[in-house]
Every structure is written in C-alpha cells, then in structure tokens.
Amino acid sequence: MTVPPPSSTFPAPGDGPVAIVGSGTAGCVVARRLVDAGHDVLLLEAGPTDDPTPAVVRSLDHLRTGTLTDRWWAGLTAARTSSSAPGPYPAGRGLGGTSMVNGLLAHVDRGDPALGARAEVDAAADRILLETARARADEAGDLSAALVAAGSAESAMLARRGDQRADVVSAYLQPVLDDPDRRRGLTVLGGVLVDRLRTTSDETSVVAADGAVYRAAAVVLTAGALHTPAILLRSHLGRRVGEHLQDHPSISLHVSLRSRHHPTEVVTSSLVALDRVQLVPLDHLGDPRGLDAALLVALMRPNGAAGTVGLRSDDPNDTPDVRFRSYDDSSDLVAMRHGVRAALRLLETSPVAEIVASVSIDDSGTSPVSLADDDACDEWIRRSPGAHAHAAASCGIGRTLDGDGRVLGAPSVYVADAAAFPRVPRTGTHLPTIVQAERLVERWLRGRMYR
Secondary structure, eight states, X not given: OOOOOOOOOOOOTTSOOEEEEOOSHHHHHHHHHHHHTTOOEEEXXXXXXXXXXXXXXXXXXXXXXXXXXXXXXXXXXXXXXXTSOOXXXXXXXXXXXXXXXXXXXXXXXXXXXXXXXXXXXXXXXXXXXXXXXXXXXXXXXXXXXXXXXXXXXXXXXXXXXXXXXXXXXXXXXXXXXXXXXXXXXXXXEOSOOEEEEEEOSSOEEEEETTSOEEXXXXXXXXSOTTHHHHHHHHHTOSSSTXXXXXOOOEEEXXXXXXXXXXXXXXXXXXXXXXXXXXXXXXXXXXXXXXXXXXXXXXXXXXXXXXXXXXXXXXXXXXXXEXXXXXXXXXXXXXXXXXXXXXXXXXXXSTTHHHHEEEEESSTTOOOGGGGSSHHHHHHHHHHSOOSOOOOXXXXXXXXXBOTTSXXXXXXXXXXXXXXXXXXXXXXXXXXXXXXXXXXXXXXXXXXXXXX
C-alpha cells in the first residue's frame, strides 16, 4: 500500500518554539518526538508537573490512584445518555495525564479504521516506547481465573514494567529530562490553564487564564477529548468542533464471591470478547482480600455518534458541557442488552457459578431477575452510570481536522489526542492514542520533505 505524502507545512526547527497544550498521553509522545527532531518545545500543563511518579501510581492496583485528588479534573461531569443527569466523569490531569491513573489496559487493533491508514498505523505501533505485557496467570483473581477456566476469557495486555505501572512520562519524557543536551529543547510548565489561542498569518499565541501569553510557530492541542474542543470553541477556531463525541457505553454487575482464594493486586487480568461487546472482570473493588468483585459490560463498537462537547461559559475555569447521548441509536441498546444477558449467563456457568455467592445490579442489592423484561433491562442500562471513560472523536479527522490533524482554517494549530479520532477506537483509547500521536507527528516531520 502506498501512503500519500502529507500536506502538512509544520514548522522546521529554528522557525520558533512549538507549544503543546496538555502533557497527557499524546502530549508526552509529541513532545519527545519533536525534541528528538530538533524542535524547541514548550509543554504547557494545567495540572501538577512536579513529582510525576508518586509511589501510588506505580502500583498495578490502579484503584489506588483514586486517592490522588490533584491527578483528576475536579468537577468534570458528563451526561451519559439523553435522559440522564450529568454525573462525575473521570479524566486524568498533570504530567502523564490519564496514563498515570487509568486501568492499565493496553490493547490496540491495528486494523481499526479509526486509527488511519494501515501502513502508517503499523509503522507507528512499531515505534511505541511504552512497555506492555500480558497479565500473568498467577495474577488472576478468583473471578478472572474462573472465566479463563471456562474458556471464555483471555489474558489482558497491561501497560506495565515488571511489577509496576508503565506510563508515558517514564517512557517518553524522562530520557529527555535526564539528558542535559536534549533537556535544553524542552520547557515544561505546570499550573498553566489555557484559555484560548490567537492566530495570525505568521504566529499563534497561547493565552492562559491568568493572562500570560506564550507565542509559538505552531500549537499542538493534546488536552484530551473534552478540553481540546473547549479550547477551540473559546478560540472560535475550527468547524464542527465538539460534534460526534463517543465513548464505550458500559455498565457494571456487582459480584459477591463465596470466598477469596487468590488475592491479587491486579484489578483486571483478563477480558471476554463477545462481538461488539467486551466483558471486563474486576477481581476486587479496592480490597484485594475482600469478597467484592464486578463484571463490566462495555459496548466497544457503538454506532451512535450524537454526543457533543460545548461550553457552559467562556470562563476556562468552567468545565465543559459534556453530553454523550449513548443509546440514541437503538441498535446500541439492543447490543448492550444482549451483552448484559450474556454476562449473566456466564456468571451462572461452571466453574464461575461455583465461586459466585450473588449478583446485583445496584448498590441496593437488586437482583438481575428484574432484567428479564426487555423494557426493564433497557431502562436499567439507560440510567446506569458508565464504568468506562474513553471519550473520543470530538474534533475528528475528516470533520474538524485534515488528514494531518491540522485544524481546518487554522494552519498552525494541530490536534493529536483522542479528540482527533474520526470515531471511538475498537479498544480502550490509551494505546490507540499513543499510536495516533506517533503517526501524526511522523506525518508532520515527513511533510517538510514535500514543501
């Protein structure tokens, strides 16, 4: 397959600094690759940038990161469906972003059209610096072990380095920070909440909420699928910004175990694939020795794409107005209903049934027997808070962006995070976001050959 030359006119080293807004997954990847190519990079982050790897982050028990209040966006909410009220929506902040606090799952489907041309995706995937490895059999908790024994589950790929979390700061930025020569090309500023961008024919400025102005030859937005469109909306840049927002709609079945035989630090060590739906066992809910577990049901290939990101006001301190509108497409609701019932059948199948004391569908202990009626099941799915947080596609390539991730009508502004996907990927968004950032930055650098 021949990959067409990029159309990018990304500035060359020496043309001026490149400002990257957001130091999460994509931001760290872009910063590393641009510094390696000789660019001066200014990496701006709204959250903290000191002590990037506190001990709790290193644990393979990702639920422990819930205690790191400065690592999560405070007050961020989202309406999961058209009829539901907004509820808390988790999103990481600070150096490393969500890669420091996510569930560690690190899968990517190289043939997923959401990622771009297969030849470019393969090349980008081969360049990934983040370490990944499958969960070991001895790390499986009771629920995962039973699902594997039943022949239903496969081991999960995790972002890990031995017995510790692997993150983009360690993989991409730390080698630059530790090298005095390369370190001169990278400036990292924390506590910079970006208000908007101002563009002219030869320069783009990043304007912070405190009035500080950072001038750059180009700006790369990597603030995430919810905050990147908010910055573009406040800047009055781009077309169809905030449209087509998607997530992986999901619900949770609470599972109480009869006893605990295999305490495990790892929360998720296996996955069950069921056509459009994925089942994700959580072997514990915060206490590796407790009897509480869960089985998540997630729709990994939603058809609906009616979600939006908007502004509550022009104040950058206001969180975006996020509305996913999951299940507006009736086929998604039907797929989830089938997924829920498949999960319930699996929990009643040997050897899983032998370890399960009870299953409930809410904090009150309601039995799943109430889901026998289709309408009742659909209503429960609609009103249940989502378990995944995989926001994507709010500034998609082909709508808001050209094929290089450049904002249409703003030639010096680029997007390289999960907002740029044309639709939500078929797997969790962490590894696909790294692949996309690798792919896009290569196009920018290669595009200079065609100027």
